[in-house]
Amino acid sequence: MPTAHSIQSIGSLTAFSESVLAYPIVLSIHLACIALFGGMILATDLRLLGVTFKSMTITEVVTSLRPWKRVGGTIMVAMGLLLAASKAETYAPNPFFWTKMIILGLIGVHALIFRPTVYSKTEELDRSPVVPAKAKFAAILSLVLWTTMFVMGRLIAYWD
Amino acid sequence: MLLQNAIGDALNNTEWAFALAECVHIGGFAVGIGSIALVDFRMLNLGLRHETAGRILRYTELWTVVALLFVIFSGVGLFLSQVDVYRVNLVFPIKMYVLAAALIYNFTVHRKVAKMENPPPLLSKLAATVSLLLWVSVVFGGIFTGFLV
Numbered sequence: 346m347p348t349a350h351s352i353q354s355i356g357s358l359t360a361f362s363e364s365v366l367a368y369p370i371v372l373s374i375h376l377a378c379i380a381l382f383g384g385m386i387l388a389t390d391l392r393l394l395g396v397t398f399k400s401m402t403i404t405e406v407v408t409s410l411r412p413w414k415r416v417g418g419t420i421m422v423a424m425g426l427l428l429a430a431s432k433a434e435t436y437a438p439n440p441f442f443w444t445k446m447i448i449l450g451l452i453g454v455h456a457l458i459f460r461p462t463v464y465s466k467t468e469e470l471d472r473s474p475v476v477p478a479k480a481k482f483a484a485i486l487s488l489v490l491w492t493t494m495f496v497m498g499r500l501i502a503y504w505d
Numbered sequence: 506m507l508l509q510n511a512i513g514d515a516l517n518n519t520e521w522a523f524a525l526a527e528c529v530h531i532g533g534f535a536v537g538i539g540s541i542a543l544v545d546f547r548m549l550n551l552g553l554r555h556e557t558a559g560r561i562l563r564y565t566e567l568w569t570v571v572a573l574l575f576v577i578f579s580g581v582g583l584f585l586s587q588v589d590v591y592r593v594n595l596v597f598p599i600k601m602y603v604l605a606a607a608l609i610y611n612f613t614v615h616r617k618v619a620k621m622e623n624p625p626p627l628l629s630k631l632a633a634t635v636s637l638l639l640w641v642s643v644v645f646g647g648i649f650t651g652f653l654v
Contacts, residue, residue, distance in 0.1 A: 369652040373645040376531070380644060381637075384539020385552075397564050401556050409552040495535070499528050 349437035352430050362431035375424040379495065382417030385410045386491055393463070393484035395476055403476070404467040422449075425498075439504045445497035452490050459483040513585035523586060530579040534647075537572035538640045540565040541611060544619050548633035550626075558629065559620045573608075596653050600646030607639035 353359065361367050392398045392406040429436045436442045456464075463470070463483045470480050516522045546552040547561045584591055591597045618624055618632040 365653075369648050370645075372652075373648040376648060377641045377644045379531075380535045380538035380640070381542045382539075383535040384542050387536065387539060388543055388553075398553075398556070398561075400560060401553065405555040406553065409554060413546065413552055492532075495532060496528055499531060500524060503524050 349433035352433040355430075358427075358431045361427070368428070368431070371424050371427055375421060375428060378417050378421035378424070382414055382421065383491070383495075385414050385417070386487065389414075390484040390487050393470075393476060393480050402467070402471045403480075404471055407464060407467045436501070439501055441497050441500040441504050445494060445501065448490055448494045448497060452487075452494065455483070455486060455490060459486075510585050510588075512582050513588065516582055516586035523583075526579045526582045526586075529575055530583060533572045533575035533579060534644065537569050537576055538644070540568040540572065541615075541636060541640060544615075545633035545636050548619060548629045550630075558624075559622075562616065562619045569611075591650070594650055594653075596646060596649045600643060600650055603639065603642050603646055607636075607643055610639055611636065 353362065361371075388398065389407055389410060392401070392403055398406055429442065459479075463480045470476060516526055543553065543565055544558055544562050547554070547556070547558045553561055615632055615636050618629060621629075624632075
């Protein structure tokens with residue numbers, strides 16, 4: 346695939362993927378972000394589902410973790426794209442990689458749909474005696490999407 | 506012989522078993538470390554400030570313990586599937602020492618400081634920083650075990 350070859354042949358990317366240290370360091374950062382910020386996604390969704398952190402309002406949980414999820418998500422995606430670009434020729438024909446990218450897109454769609462209706466309306470959710478079904482649906486969908494994303498990421502290594 | 510063991514054989518001979526064990530291992534540490542990090546972020550005053558660190562700890566500790574058990578059991582399985590590789594790996598023993606330190610620290614010092622009613626802010630921040638550094642080091646150790654062989 347010529348495009349993939351030209352991407353990974355960009356001088357700095359070749360140097361990166363051939364470096365003994367740089368590649369595993371970036372991969373470690375990618376995984377550390379999954380741990381640190383995955384925990385925050387879990388906390389947000391489980392609070393929406395009413396499973397835990399019930400002494401805090403939904404607003405407190407969602408708004409206090411939001412900036413960190415943004416920082417973590419940005420680092421995680423940036424590191425992930427760097428890893429993929431440096432091995433573009435291996436990734437281009439890999440169906441798990443593309444499934445992962447589609448899931449990433451769906452997570453974007455999830456945000457477009459549920460940010461205005463759920464995640465930015467937390468005060469409304471807190472006033473309601475029970476968490477509305479749409480908020481619970483958003484939380485479950487978020488958990489399913491992120492779990493699939495994670496599993497696809499791991500399976501990329503198993504396709505040959 | 507350690508090299509010929511049932512768990513290792515099962516992981517090596519079943520196509521999806523190794524991938525599944527890896528997913529459980531990584532997913533487990535994401536939940537385990539992620540739940541510890543929530544306490545750390547509170548101790549650092551970076552999030553969830555409406556609740557005390559002790560309370561956050563109480564909410565998360567079951568998640569942490571269950572997830573870490575999954576990580577350890579799947580990790581033992583992965584180890585048994587390639588004992589000869591891990592035995593000569595230079596990074597693997599370092600990862601194990603850091604992991605032991607992180608586990609002991611988490612359930613002693615870290616827990617104690619998180620549960621203090623009015624901890625000196627500096628102590629709280631120091632305890633949380635050490636915790637984050639230890640756990641992130643374990644993740645780095647895991648990746649480098651796979652790369653520097």
